Amino acid sequence: MLSKTVEASLNAQIEVEASSSQFYLAMASWAENEGMNGVATFLYRHSDEERDHMLKLIKYVNERGGHAEIPPLEKPPKKFSSLKAVFEQLFEHELEVTNQIHGVVDLCLQEKDYTTHNFMQWYVSEQIEEEALARTILDRLNLIGNDKGGLYLFDRDIENLAQNG
Ligand code: OFO
Secondary structure, three states: OOOHHHHHHHHHHHHHHHHHHHHHHHHHHHHHHOOOHHHHHHHHHHHHHHHHHHHHHHHHHHHOOOOOOOOOOOOOOOOOOOHHHHHHHHHHHHHHHHHHHHHHHHHHHHOOOHHHHHHHHHHHHHHHHHHHHHHHHHHHHHHHOOOHHHHHHHHHHHHHHHHHO
């Protein structure tokens, strides 16, 4: 059985995952409009993954005797200034998500909720991968700079990353 405080922090995390999904969906739509189909595919997939993260939390909360709340969502930005800005924002966003996840884990320890602590470890590991991926992408974009050919290849390669990842 979940304590009220753990339930509330998991519900807050549901909102974080839902907003991440929405944010990446907006980025995907922007990229598609800019003709960067590989980037759009990658971001649509990323958005789906965040929705899965949200669903996993919803199911867990309900399974443990809590009530998962479905949050309203803020409208994400429509435009982004550049491809690099998209991935910078994505990286920053993931760093914040990591902090939030660590906050939930911390609360689990305070409340001695070892079951939820164990459940949350999946999110802790996932964040390591997501941060690493975002860092790799940003490094590549920094190398490419404004080189059109480089950006073309980046768009093609990231599509492969989306298929294989
Ligand atoms: Fe991007 O991460 Fe969910 O948790």
